[in-house]
Amino acid sequence: MKTMNKSNEHVLAMGACFNERADSHLVCVQNDDGNYQTQAISIHHQPRRVTGACFFVFSGSLKAGHLAKTSIVEDGVMVQITGETMDALRQALRDMKDFSVACGLVDQEDGQEHVHIQWIDDDLNFNKGVISPIDGKSMESITSVKVFHGSEFKANGKVIRWTEVFFLQSDDQTQPNCLSDPADHSRLTENVARAFCVALCPHLKLLKEDGMAKLSLRVTLDSDQVGYLAGSNGQPLLPQYLSDLDSTLIPVIHSGHVNSARAPSSWSWFSTSWR
Template identity: 55%
Template sequence: MLLKQSVNQVFCLLQDLRNYQYTLHTIDNLFIHMEMGKSCIKIPLRRYNEVMKVIHSSNEHVISIGASFSTEADSHLVCVQSDGVYQTQANSATGCPRRVTGASFVVFNGALKTSSGFLAKSSIVEDGLMVQITPETMEGLRQALRDKKDFKITCGKMDAEELKEYVDICWVESEEKVNQGVISPVDGKSMEGIQSERILQGDFETEEKLMKCTEVFYILKDHELSSATPYQFAKEIAVACSAALCPHLKTLKNNGMNKLGLRVSIDTDLVEYQLGSGGQHLPQHYLNDLDSALIPVIHGGTSDPTSLPLEMELIFFLTEYLF
């Protein structure tokens, strides 16, 4: 059986002492499946570049990765807070026996000492999985990830013949079913199958209203999404749009426009954008205010012709500011 550990263990491992924040990079379509006696971490081959980003940004002792919700699992770990205490539960599909349980993240902690008497330890920590391994195993795991090779971790006591558990890290070919049922606020078109990325951007607030960009969809034309995707460019556009719309937040919110979409299209001979909510374009006076803020940013991001053509859609949410 997997052991239950304190949430503080994970927080201490993941805490960035320079910025006093917790960091966990989530990889789309990476799944963690736990069964009796074994766990399997399935990594899509197409996400190799993102895995390398995790490797390069992590310290030598810890690798932490967020996972996607798995529709293949018949239950999933959830973390519930009650009276200040965190508890782990496994929510199961109605009427289904629990065979495969999904998890939200995995943390590999490479600080296990050989003197502990354990080959490795696997533990449930809140809604995720923590695997404690020796420094030698950590180096082997890192090399396997770099080489796109599967890797098996044997958990349990060194002198125990039975009661072994296994954690398998597997590279898989997968049909990525992303953003199912999502539609564009700009014109109501389906965004299903379009790859997206979360955006970390600060709030813009005025008159007790908040505006935040949460996600960018890459509507690519002639090239695949890769590590060269202009995430920073998207953030600059998000900041410019938020600043320009800040004076209008109260009006937008009062008119029921809680979710906005900004679609930007760029090619060698084309630069345009559309702003909409609820499948309808916003009135022209909002666009007039956006021109002076957006056009310089958009033109500034088109200096690399190899990244063109490019089309992206940014999603913004408007909420009340709660004191």
């Protein structure tokens, strides 16, 4: 909806995710002379049946005489359609309904191509093989966000950095499924991650010597339960680290719980790596 509302009314463009069901994928390769050309990489000795693309563009500037046209542009697909078809496509997307576009000349009956837009179930095939360093809990199919510009905290020649946050559904399913302000949620996760890193800074050298190079924090904000777990290598952190964590983390977590009282029950897992 944001894409449609902000885009030019004659153009609709979106990026595409990697398709694991495809046996080949479009790529754009730069030649020695500086020009770009499209290639399809595929599985060795296997025929290409399904080819994935990196983006798609619908352009509503097609003139009369054609129903629609398809073409490959770099590592994506462009579909040229009429203005009327663009209006119908946008309405179908708003209504979350499937939509099909027939390509070819208006009076062409044979050999037409078809472009199908289909709504499917949520793709839960991600974070395969990822486990929590706290207790080995599987993170497969759990939504996560990479933190590419997280603050770094240095002490004793070591650096600790927040790298990723996972959002886990609480066991309590009785609370209403409504989200708090995303800005407040983002601010809370950042504040908790910062407090976690600051509390562990004095212990970084010892953690390194103990082989704890990947640390994790799990926070719960249930209506009747507020707390955290921290660990590494599948084991909780030792009591010698928890004293500083308690004094630094608990005030931040309780403050966030008060400000997000209307949010659904959820667990957040902050993963930090350091060198």
